[in-house]
Amino acid sequence: MKSILNNNPELKHQIDQVAEVAGYLWQKGWAERNGGNIVVNITDQINYLYGCHSVTALQARLPQCDSPTPPIEIGTTLPHLKGCYFFCKGTNRRMRDLARWPMDNGSIIRITDDCAHYEIIADKPVKPTSELPSHLMVHNDLMAKGSPYKASLHTHPIELVAMTHHRPFLEKDVLTRLLWSMIPETRAFCPKGLGIVPYLLPSSVALAQATLDRLNEGYDVVMWEKHGVFAVDTDIMAAFDQVDVLNKAAQIYMSARSMGFNPEGMSDAQMQELAEVFGL
Numbered sequence: 001m002k003s004i005l006n007n008n009p010e011l012k013h014q015i016d017q018v019a020e021v022a023g024y025l026w027q028k029g030w031a032e033r034n035g036g037n038i039v040v041n042i043t044d045q046i047n048y049l050y051g052c053h054s055v056t057a058l059q060a061r062l063p064q065c066d067s068p069t070p071p072i073e074i075g076t077t078l079p080h081l082k083g084c085y086f087f088c089k090g091t092n093r094r095m096r097d098l099a100r101w102p103m104d105n106g107s108i109i110r111i112t113d114d115c116a117h118y119e120i121i122a123d124k125p126v127k128p129t130s131e132l133p134s135h136l137m138v139h140n141d142l143m144a145k146g147s148p149y150k151a152s153l154h155t156h157p158i159e160l161v162a163m164t165h166h167r168p169f170l171e172k173d174v175l176t177r178l179l180w181s182m183i184p185e186t187r188a189f190c191p192k193g194l195g196i197v198p199y200l201l202p203s204s205v206a207l208a209q210a211t212l213d214r215l216n217e218g219y220d221v222v223m224w225e226k227h228g229v230f231a232v233d234t235d236i237m238a239a240f241d242q243v244d245v246l247n248k249a250a251q252i253y254m255s256a257r258s259m260g261f262n263p264e265g266m267s268d269a270q271m272q273e274l275a276e277v278f279g280l
């Protein structure tokens with residue numbers, strides 16, 4: 001079968017991870033219909049293999065793939081993404097389909113040299129998610145900071161979203177402290193906690209900007225009130241793990257509440273001990 005993944009094990013590993021995570025999102029009930037998005041910066045994997053800095057040069061080495069699309073406007077200029085490659089879930093595509101057929105339900109794009117357009121280079125002309133500009137704004141910021149983070153994930157984890165319907169949990173770091181105190185793993189593996197963005201229209205520039213603001217305050221996972229989470233990490237599996245750990249803590253809280261009591265939670269001293277032992 002024609003695919004850019006052929007003879008490209010580094011890139012194939014990244015896309016296999018995307019497919020695996022997409023399957024988890026569906027199985028967990030976090031990705032109804034076309035809900036959620038995944039965008040991964042795969043520039044290193046493409047350059048490692050092809051060392052190409054122009055799409056024509058790359059395409060010449062990819063005779064097995066479809067021709068690039070004409071450049072499509074991003075809607076904003078992202079100077080740190082010049083010539084970068086991303087794998088993106090397709091617009092209106094389902095996570096459950098991305099899990100089984102990643103290259104039919106997502107595509108690889110290259111940001112053009114003007115930093116304001118992208119071309120779809122492989123495998124098929126699948127138009128990326130409507131949330132692409134928001135994800136790319138975040139990746140532009142990560143690149144500008146020299147961050148090792150390459151993956152961004154948006155999903156709808158049921159229990160975490162439910163908790164944002166309670167106003168006291170939306171105060172800064174209230175939810176973080178509560179979730180940390182439910183089970184030691186949360187403090188250890190989500191040491192930066194959960195940033196909160198008050199409700200904003202999905203896909204809006206305001207939502208993208210507010211998310212960027214929280215990431216710049218030092219959070220890796222940002223909760224969008226009554227909607228979902230946005231997480232960044234080194235790869236898509238690590239981004240998923242953070243959301244999974246936080247949602248597990250939310251499930252423990254809700255299980256305790258549904259048994260009729262308020263969970264006691266670990267003490268501040270116990271959480272402090274964890275922070276010291278794990279060097280957080």
Ligand code: 2HA
Pocket residue numbers: 034035036037129130131154202203
């Ligand atoms: O793109 O979940 O919020 C699908 C979404 C948008």
Ligand code: ZN
Pocket residue numbers: 035036154155156202227228
């Ligand atoms: Zn969403």
